[in-house]
Amino acid sequence: MFLNAVVIVLQEILEAALILSLFLAFVRYLNLENNDSVLRRRIWVTLSIIFGILLAWTYSHNFSRISDSFDYVGLEITNASIHSISCFFLVLFAWLLPPQQLIFDVSHRLLALTLCMGIVVMLAILREGSEIMQLVGGILNQGQAGPPIFYGGVVGAGIGVSIGVLLYYALTGLSKERSLRTCVLLLALTTGNMAAQTILLLNQADWLPFTPTAWDTGGLLSESSVLGQLAYALIGYEATPSIMQVGAYTLGLVIVLLSPISRLAWSTWHGKAS
Amino acid sequence: MSEPAATTKLRNTGIILSVIILLVAVSFIAQLARAETLEIELRIRDHLFFPDTLVIPANQKVRIRIFNEDPTPEEFESFELNREKIIAGNSQTVIFIGPLKEGEYFFFGEFFPKTAQGVVIVE
Amino acid sequence: MRSIRVFLATSIVSLLTLFNFVAAVQGYQSSMREADALFDNQMLDLALLVSNLDVSDERLRSLQLGDDLAFQVWQNDKLLAASANAPSVALHEFADGYDYANFNSYRWRTLARFDQVHEKWVFIAERMDLRFVLAENVVLQSVGPLLLGIPLVGLLVWAFVSRGLAPLRKLSSVLKAKPANDLTPIDFGDSRLELDQVVASINGFVARLGSAMDREKSFSADAAHELRTPISALKIQLHNLASTVDAETDAYRELQQGIDRMQHLIEQLLALYRSSAEQFNAKARPVNLLDIAQDAVARLYPEFERKNQQIAIEGDEQLGREIFTIYGEPFALETLLTNLLTNASRYTPLNGQIVVSLLRHSDKVILSVEDDGEGIALDDRARIFDRFTRLSGAQTGGVSGCGLGLAIVRHVADLHGALVKVTSSRFDTGTAFIVEFTIEGAVNNGKKDE
Structure with missing residues (x-):
C-alpha cells in the first residue's frame, strides 16, 4: 500500500505543484511583487488552495452521485469540464500577459491575470485533491493499512512539493530571457495537456x-516506468495517444505559442528588458 | 499594438468556440451510435477482478460495466488502454474501450495493484 | 523581497527531502523484492517437505495449515492430498515454477514443483495480501524514521542557515545604523572569508570618499574665506577711488557690480559649506516654516519694492501656525527661502507678482514659491539645480546670477529629506518651485543623503 500511496499522491501533487510553480515564476517575471499587490499575491495562492480543497471535499462527498450521472459517465464529463475550463483560463492567461515588462501596463490586467491563475490553481487542487481524498478517505475509513498509506502519502507529497520548489527556483534562477521562454513553453505544454485530457475523458x-492511435512510443518510454509517470505528470505524456488527442494537444500548444507574450519571449529582446 | 492583439484574441476565441461546438455535435452523433456497443461485466471483490481475463473481439467498441462490491474505492487503470477511473465502494460504473487491435491489454486497480490485476485479450 | 535565508533553507530542505524520499522508495522496493524472494524460498522448502510426506496418511488430507497457506499433491491428474482450504481443481499449471492465482476470494502466490523421485506434483500457495502486509510492515520499520527525521532536519537547516548568514545580517545592521555623514571605517569584528573583501572595499570607498570630501570642502571653504579679505579690501579701495575719479562712468559702475557679484558668490559658497551634514544634525530643531517665510519676505522687501513687485504669503492657519512646524535647521531653511525669493525677484520683470504659499497635507508641509516671470523651459528644468548652471540670456531676461542659489536650495532640501520640484506657476507664465518637506524633516535624511 505504501508504494501505491506514493505513486498516487506524487502524481497528483506534482501536477498541482507544477502549475503553482509556473504561475509564481510568471508573477516574479512580471515584477508584480514590486507593485502594491504584494498582499493580493499571497492571498490568491492561499485562497485558491483553500477553495480548491473545499471543492475537492464537496466533490468527494458527492462522488457516487456524480459517478452515476450521465449514464455512469458523470465522472468523465465532470473532469472533462474541469480540464476544459482550466484549459480556457490558461489560454486567457497567456493572452492577457502583457507583451511589455512595464508594470503600469500590467496593473489594469492584474485582476484578470490573478483571477485566471486563481481559477486554474483551484481547479488543479480540485482535480488532484479529490483523487487523494478518495484514496485516503476510502481506505482509511475501512481501518486498513493506516501507517503504510500515511507514510506513502507523506513521501509522495514530500517528493512532489520538493520538485515543485526546485522547479520554481530553477525557473527563477535562469536569466530573464530563458526563464520567460521556459515558462511560456511549460504553459503551452500544460495547456496542450489539459486539452488532450479533455478529449481522452x-x-x-x-x-x-474513436480515432485511431497516432503512434506508439511505449517501447521508447513506457508509461508505467518512473520516467514515463514523471513525463505524464509534467507534460501529459501518453505512449499511445489517439489522433484526436494529438490534435487537441497541438491546438492548445499553438494557441499559447501564438500569444503576444511568447512572441516577446522569442523576439530578440530589443533592449526592452531593463 | 493592442488592436491587432485584440483581433487575434477574438479570432482565437472563435477557433475555441467552433471546436467546442464541433465536439458537442460529434458527441450527439456518437450517442446515436451507442446502441450497437458490446457490453461486458467486470466485478471487483476483495480487491480482485472477476473475471481477471476479459476476451473481446477486435475492432469493436466495448462498454465495460464495473461493479465494485468492496466497501473501499478502487481505481481502474490501464496504461495500454489509456484508461483511468475511480469507482467508489459498493457502486457501479461504465468505461468504454476500443475499437482495439488484437493483443493483450493489462489493467489493474491502482489502489490495490498487488492483488487487483487483469488483462483484456482482444482476438 | 527575496531572502537568501529562505532560498537556502527551502532549497536545501527540498533537495534533502527529494533525495531522502526517493532513496526511501528505492529501499522499500528492493527490500520488498528481497522479502518476496525470501517468501518464495520458504514456499520451495515447504514444497520439498510436502513432497516427502506420506500421502497415504489420512491425517494429511484434513491438515489445516492456517489461513495463509495451501497445498495440493497431484499424481497423474489425480489429487492425492490437499490442505482443507485448497480448491478442488489444480491451483497451478502442471509446470515447474512460480505464478499467481485467484481462488477463495484471495490472490495467491503459487509454486509448482515436480518431484522426480515420487513422480508427483506438489503445489504450494501463499496468500499475497497477508504476505505483502507482513513484508511491508517489516520494511516500513526502516522507512518510518527517515520520514519523521525530515521536519527535524528542516528545523536544523533553518537554524544553521540562519547562523551561517548571521555575519551578513550583522554587517547590514552595522551599515544601517551608520549615520550618512559618518565616514569613519566600519568596525566589523566578525571576520569571514566571504565578507572581508566587502568590508575592506566599503572601508576603502568610505576613506577615499571622506578624504575627497574633506579636500573639496576645505578647498572651497578656505578659498571662499581667503577671498573675503581681498574683496573687502577691494571694496574699500573702490570706495576710496570714487573720490578721485568720476564714479558716474560705465567703467566704474561695471567694476562695482563685478565686485558685488563676486562678494555675493563668496557668501553663497560659504552658505553652502556651512550647512553640511555634520553641522546640520547638531543644530536641527523644530522650526516653523511660516515664521521663516515671513522673516525672509520682510528682509528682502526692499528688493521687491525696488522692482515694484507684489509679494504675498499664503498659509492656511485655520489649524494653527504649528501645522507648518518641521524638524530642521533654521539658518539653512532661511537660506533656502532667501535663495528662492531672490531668484524669483531676479527673474521676474518689473511690476511682477510673487506668491509664497504653505500647505499642510497629511504629514507633509509643501512650500511653493511662484512667479509670473518668463518661466523655465522643460529641458532646462532638470539641470538648474546643478552647481554653476546659468541659463541663457533669453530666459533670464539678461540677469546673471552666480549659479549657486538653486544648488544651495537643493542641498538644504536634501538635508531635510525634502523633495524639490519645478513646475509652471499658477500665473499664465512663470515658474513654481515646490519643496515638499515631511514633518520629520531632518530625522530621516540620513538614508537619502550621500
Whole structure:
C-alpha cells in the first residue's frame, strides 16, 4: 500500500505543484511583487488552495452521485469540464500577459491575470485533491493499512512539493530571457495537456468518436516506468495517444505559442528588458 | 499594438468556440451510435477482478460495466488502454474501450495493484 | 523581497527531502523484492517437505495449515492430498515454477514443483495480501524514521542557515545604523572569508570618499574665506577711488557690480559649506516654516519694492501656525527661502507678482514659491539645480546670477529629506518651485543623503 500511496499522491501533487510553480515564476517575471499587490499575491495562492480543497471535499462527498450521472459517465464529463475550463483560463492567461515588462501596463490586467491563475490553481487542487481524498478517505475509513498509506502519502507529497520548489527556483534562477521562454513553453505544454485530457475523458465516456492511435512510443518510454509517470505528470505524456488527442494537444500548444507574450519571449529582446 | 492583439484574441476565441461546438455535435452523433456497443461485466471483490481475463473481439467498441462490491474505492487503470477511473465502494460504473487491435491489454486497480490485476485479450 | 535565508533553507530542505524520499522508495522496493524472494524460498522448502510426506496418511488430507497457506499433491491428474482450504481443481499449471492465482476470494502466490523421485506434483500457495502486509510492515520499520527525521532536519537547516548568514545580517545592521555623514571605517569584528573583501572595499570607498570630501570642502571653504579679505579690501579701495575719479562712468559702475557679484558668490559658497551634514544634525530643531517665510519676505522687501513687485504669503492657519512646524535647521531653511525669493525677484520683470504659499497635507508641509516671470523651459528644468548652471540670456531676461542659489536650495532640501520640484506657476507664465518637506524633516535624511 505504501508504494501505491506514493505513486498516487506524487502524481497528483506534482501536477498541482507544477502549475503553482509556473504561475509564481510568471508573477516574479512580471515584477508584480514590486507593485502594491504584494498582499493580493499571497492571498490568491492561499485562497485558491483553500477553495480548491473545499471543492475537492464537496466533490468527494458527492462522488457516487456524480459517478452515476450521465449514464455512469458523470465522472468523465465532470473532469472533462474541469480540464476544459482550466484549459480556457490558461489560454486567457497567456493572452492577457502583457507583451511589455512595464508594470503600469500590467496593473489594469492584474485582476484578470490573478483571477485566471486563481481559477486554474483551484481547479488543479480540485482535480488532484479529490483523487487523494478518495484514496485516503476510502481506505482509511475501512481501518486498513493506516501507517503504510500515511507514510506513502507523506513521501509522495514530500517528493512532489520538493520538485515543485526546485522547479520554481530553477525557473527563477535562469536569466530573464530563458526563464520567460521556459515558462511560456511549460504553459503551452500544460495547456496542450489539459486539452488532450479533455478529449481522452470524452472518449472514455463515449461522447467523442474513436480515432485511431497516432503512434506508439511505449517501447521508447513506457508509461508505467518512473520516467514515463514523471513525463505524464509534467507534460501529459501518453505512449499511445489517439489522433484526436494529438490534435487537441497541438491546438492548445499553438494557441499559447501564438500569444503576444511568447512572441516577446522569442523576439530578440530589443533592449526592452531593463 | 493592442488592436491587432485584440483581433487575434477574438479570432482565437472563435477557433475555441467552433471546436467546442464541433465536439458537442460529434458527441450527439456518437450517442446515436451507442446502441450497437458490446457490453461486458467486470466485478471487483476483495480487491480482485472477476473475471481477471476479459476476451473481446477486435475492432469493436466495448462498454465495460464495473461493479465494485468492496466497501473501499478502487481505481481502474490501464496504461495500454489509456484508461483511468475511480469507482467508489459498493457502486457501479461504465468505461468504454476500443475499437482495439488484437493483443493483450493489462489493467489493474491502482489502489490495490498487488492483488487487483487483469488483462483484456482482444482476438 | 527575496531572502537568501529562505532560498537556502527551502532549497536545501527540498533537495534533502527529494533525495531522502526517493532513496526511501528505492529501499522499500528492493527490500520488498528481497522479502518476496525470501517468501518464495520458504514456499520451495515447504514444497520439498510436502513432497516427502506420506500421502497415504489420512491425517494429511484434513491438515489445516492456517489461513495463509495451501497445498495440493497431484499424481497423474489425480489429487492425492490437499490442505482443507485448497480448491478442488489444480491451483497451478502442471509446470515447474512460480505464478499467481485467484481462488477463495484471495490472490495467491503459487509454486509448482515436480518431484522426480515420487513422480508427483506438489503445489504450494501463499496468500499475497497477508504476505505483502507482513513484508511491508517489516520494511516500513526502516522507512518510518527517515520520514519523521525530515521536519527535524528542516528545523536544523533553518537554524544553521540562519547562523551561517548571521555575519551578513550583522554587517547590514552595522551599515544601517551608520549615520550618512559618518565616514569613519566600519568596525566589523566578525571576520569571514566571504565578507572581508566587502568590508575592506566599503572601508576603502568610505576613506577615499571622506578624504575627497574633506579636500573639496576645505578647498572651497578656505578659498571662499581667503577671498573675503581681498574683496573687502577691494571694496574699500573702490570706495576710496570714487573720490578721485568720476564714479558716474560705465567703467566704474561695471567694476562695482563685478565686485558685488563676486562678494555675493563668496557668501553663497560659504552658505553652502556651512550647512553640511555634520553641522546640520547638531543644530536641527523644530522650526516653523511660516515664521521663516515671513522673516525672509520682510528682509528682502526692499528688493521687491525696488522692482515694484507684489509679494504675498499664503498659509492656511485655520489649524494653527504649528501645522507648518518641521524638524530642521533654521539658518539653512532661511537660506533656502532667501535663495528662492531672490531668484524669483531676479527673474521676474518689473511690476511682477510673487506668491509664497504653505500647505499642510497629511504629514507633509509643501512650500511653493511662484512667479509670473518668463518661466523655465522643460529641458532646462532638470539641470538648474546643478552647481554653476546659468541659463541663457533669453530666459533670464539678461540677469546673471552666480549659479549657486538653486544648488544651495537643493542641498538644504536634501538635508531635510525634502523633495524639490519645478513646475509652471499658477500665473499664465512663470515658474513654481515646490519643496515638499515631511514633518520629520531632518530625522530621516540620513538614508537619502550621500
